[in-house]
Amino acid sequence: MSVLKIAVAGASGRMGRMLVEAIAAAPDAELAGALDVAGSPHIGLDAGAFAGQLTGVIIASDLAAALANADVLIDFTRPEGTLQHVEYCAANGVQLVIGTTGFDDAGKDAIRAAGEKTGIVFAPNMSVGVNVTLKLLEMAAKSFSEGYDIEIVEAHHRHKVDAPSGTALKMGEVIADAIGRDLKDCAVYGREGVTGERDPSTIGFATVRGGDVVGDHTVMFLGTGERIEISHKSSSRVTYAHGALRAARFLAGKPHGLFGMDDVLGLKG
Numbered sequence: 001m002s003v004l005k006i007a008v009a010g011a012s013g014r015m016g017r018m019l020v021e022a023i024a025a026a027p028d029a030e031l032a033g034a035l036d037v038a039g040s041p042h043i044g045l046d047a048g049a050f051a052g053q054l055t056g057v058i059i060a061s062d063l064a065a066a067l068a069n070a071d072v073l074i075d076f077t078r079p080e081g082t083l084q085h086v087e088y089c090a091a092n093g094v095q096l097v098i099g100t101t102g103f104d105d106a107g108k109d110a111i112r113a114a115g116e117k118t119g120i121v122f123a124p125n126m127s128v129g130v131n132v133t134l135k136l137l138e139m140a141a142k143s144f145s146e147g148y149d150i151e152i153v154e155a156h157h158r159h160k161v162d163a164p165s166g167t168a169l170k171m172g173e174v175i176a177d178a179i180g181r182d183l184k185d186c187a188v189y190g191r192e193g194v195t196g197e198r199d200p201s202t203i204g205f206a207t208v209r210g211g212d213v214v215g216d217h218t219v220m221f222l223g224t225g226e227r228i229e230i231s232h233k234s235s236s237r238v239t240y241a242h243g244a245l246r247a248a249r250f251l252a253g254k255p256h257g258l259f260g261m262d263d264v265l266g267l268k269g
């Protein structure tokens, strides 16, 4: 069995810690590097220290050194950090699994361009459940395109820095595509004051932040006399970590190309 050598960016973060644990538990994967930002108090610690299971890999801030032995970098950090990593990986043939959310259009374009040089899986949510939910939403949206108002509600922990979540935005995009709308034209991000009656062509978003909510998403199709709700709730970040590992395995033998979790999970079409 060949062993996949994986480096983790944001190794001391909520997802980074979970990824280090998941890699340690996987028989076909090995932790090849652990990155964090220069100045982080976690630089110099063993990457497994948070889980009480030493890995022998020290958290460092030198990108080239951390990636020297890596086939793939798994990155759940912040857009500005991820984009630096993307540039380096594209130039040096390191594959990437990107879970970071909150990119602007220029950031997404940079990732698209990097996909011509190295293999990349880029998805705002790596859980199997959310990606199957996206398929359900595509189907539902086609049936509820007339006479139903569409609203997306998401809730996350108090530490989350971007809103709406990348998953909520992806849900909006999938629904808009399915019914021939452009999310850029029809999204409404929150309401306040005298808003007037609801425009039926819009897709509304509402954001809740608080406590330790791992990640909840509900799409409502609100009609006359009935309401359909499609929900996904994460109870542990392990589901994202396992999805990211599946994405890293999927990239083996793919020298370039930009892929989504629908490619990884065989959900396309």
Ligand SMILES: NC(=O)C1=CN([C@@H]2O[C@H](COP(=O)(O)OP(=O)(O)OC[C@H]3O[C@@H](n4cnc5c(N)ncnc54)[C@H](OP(=O)(O)O)[C@@H]3O)[C@@H](O)[C@H]2O)C=CC1
Binding pocket: 009, 010, 011, 012, 013, 014, 015, 016, 036, 037, 040, 041, 076, 077, 078, 080, 081, 082, 098, 099, 100, 101, 102, 123, 124, 125, 126, 127, 166, 240
């Ligand atoms: N696709 C998916 O399935 C999922 C995506 N996410 C996304 O992943 C990202 C991280 O989430 P989470 O782990 O909760 O966040 P955390 O804040 O817990 O962790 C972020 C990590 O990235 C590091 N970091 C911050 N800024 C930079 C930078 N400029 N360059 C390099 N590293 C940096 C942080 O270091 P320090 O602490 O020192 O600042 C920390 O180690 C978010 O965008 C989130 O939305 C989260 C869960 C699932």
Ligand SMILES: O=C(O)C1=N[C@H](C(=O)O)C[C@H](O)C1
Binding pocket: 101, 124, 125, 156, 160, 164, 165, 166, 167, 168, 214, 215, 216
């Ligand atoms: O920040 C998080 O925690 C999460 N972020 C992702 C998002 O923005 O959709 C995925 C998941 O919801 C958890």
